[in-house]
Amino acid sequence: MKKLSSILLIFIVLLLPLHAGGNQEKQTGSTPELHANRNLKYVFLFIGDGMALPQINAAEAYLMAKEEKDSPVKLSFSQFPVTGMCTTYSANSYITDSAAAATALASGRKTANGILNMDESKKTTFKTIAEFLHEKGFKIGIISTVSIDHATPAAFYAHQPSRGNYYEISLELAKSGFEFFAGGGLKDPEGKKSKKEGEKNNALEEAKKAGYKILNSIKDIEGLSKNDAEKVIVMNPVLSSSSLAMPYKIDRDKTSLNLADFTKKAIEFLENPKGFFIMVEGGKIDWACHANDAVAAIHDVLDFNSAVEAALDFAKIHPDETLIVVTGDHETGGLTMGFAGTRYSSAFSKLTKQKLSFEEFNKIIDKYKEKENLTVEDLLPVLKENFGLEDLSIREKDLLENAIHASINNATSQDEASYLLYGGYEPITVTITHIINNRAGLGWTSYSHTAVPVPVYAKGPGAEVFTGYYDNTEIPKRLSRLLDTNL
Numbered sequence: 001m002k003k004l005s006s007i008l009l010i011f012i013v014l015l016l017p018l019h020a021g022g023n024q025e026k027q028t029g030s031t032p033e034l035h036a037n038r039n040l041k042y043v044f045l046f047i048g049d050g051m052a053l054p055q056i057n058a059a060e061a062y063l064m065a066k067e068e069k070d071s072p073v074k075l076s077f078s079q080f081p082v083t084g085m086c087t088t089y090s091a092n093s094y095i096t097d098s099a100a101a102a103t104a105l106a107s108g109r110k111t112a113n114g115i116l117n118m119d120e121s122k123k124t125t126f127k128t129i130a131e132f133l134h135e136k137g138f139k140i141g142i143i144s145t146v147s148i149d150h151a152t153p154a155a156f157y158a159h160q161p162s163r164g165n166y167y168e169i170s171l172e173l174a175k176s177g178f179e180f181f182a183g184g185g186l187k188d189p190e191g192k193k194s195k196k197e198g199e200k201n202n203a204l205e206e207a208k209k210a211g212y213k214i215l216n217s218i219k220d221i222e223g224l225s226k227n228d229a230e231k232v233i234v235m236n237p238v239l240s241s242s243s244l245a246m247p248y249k250i251d252r253d254k255t256s257l258n259l260a261d262f263t264k265k266a267i268e269f270l271e272n273p274k275g276f277f278i279m280v281e282g283g284k285i286d287w288a289c290h291a292n293d294a295v296a297a298i299h300d301v302l303d304f305n306s307a308v309e310a311a312l313d314f315a316k317i318h319p320d321e322t323l324i325v326v327t328g329d330h331e332t333g334g335l336t337m338g339f340a341g342t343r344y345s346s347a348f349s350k351l352t353k354q355k356l357s358f359e360e361f362n363k364i365i366d367k368y369k370e371k372e373n374l375t376v377e378d379l380l381p382v383l384k385e386n387f388g389l390e391d392l393s394i395r396e397k398d399l400l401e402n403a404i405h406a407s408i409n410n411a412t413s414q415d416e417a418s419y420l421l422y423g424g425y426e427p428i429t430v431t432i433t434h435i436i437n438n439r440a441g442l443g444w445t446s447y448s449h450t451a452v453p454v455p456v457y458a459k460g461p462g463a464e465v466f467t468g469y470y471d472n473t474e475i476p477k478r479l480s481r482l483l484d485t486n487l
């Protein structure tokens, strides 16, 4: 009996650190005790920008409607064995921006909105998990649907007092030594917007000097093999001229690659005996949600989901060595699965007729606006064709009439009433996406980010450490412990 109780005691003592973790965490903010996993060498961190449960659930409800099922069709990652939940607040705001959130996810540190991997005083820089792992011999891949100098991808290699320092960020990219960058382009490689005097070396030229090969045609990208170069910057053949981002998934044609294509290429290019760390961002889920266009956001969630599937295919071949973590950096738009006007009913099939994003529809509206005395009747054919929107109610017609008026008179976001209605977006288009989304039973509360916690999904060796409700800074800290680095 005595022997049994001492064995039990040892057992409890051994288990204690793991379970005490939760409480300790509250008091000290420290990571719960966990141990390195020696097998682990392939790590994926997927970040859906602006993606929390509403965006995920909306995509699942959309698939349910499209495939005529009775229950939500789960995404690849929402079926992962381990789920957790994260708070996302930044050092100076309960609602984070993408720079502070990505800093938390990359370096495990809180900072103020707008800052990348520096403290609030903008004096101390933080080293990121990608940098730690690169030093350890891991190859690094950074992929995004938006420009690769944008806040989320930049947070893995850049340290800047402002996320808007695109030129400085692209110079840091060139110096990072990370092996694989892909997706969007660079916003200011020539330093046009940088006010500093002196040398203005083109960041892409600097990257070439540092050994990067730059690819931007489908043929070159598809043909890329490990032996072609040590380091690459791979840009989608189709990029927006202003944002340097890839098109929304719903607007892409065959001239464009998808997030899964870049993820597969990264795996092929980076696989090596020492391991890799690949960060993949679905960057435009956020942009569509800022504009309150649920269908464009859903298509980008599905594009992101396909990229996770590419990682899952790799994990099937290397199950004991591959960890996949999927999360969001924050929620955007205050999207919810319910709307005052539709009470307890939903009609997700109403979303399936939308053929383009708000951005592409704006181009159509621009042409209509040239017409004198534009009326709701004039718009009916394009509403039916692009959104399947017919039989407008009196309230919907009123909303559209006001939107036409606001659009023609260039209502600005300075005026509070207009801002609440249109958020600074094209009034006609945002009114149409609101009508469609509301008819389906979806509601929006903001054109900005919100503070609702984001889910974390994990699969693979060590995945269990991501269970629980914790802060976003814990994600890289826990990854770091698993990988035996000192973040």
Ligand SMILES: [Zn+2]
Binding pocket: 050, 098, 286, 287, 290, 332, 449
């Ligand atoms: Zn955003």
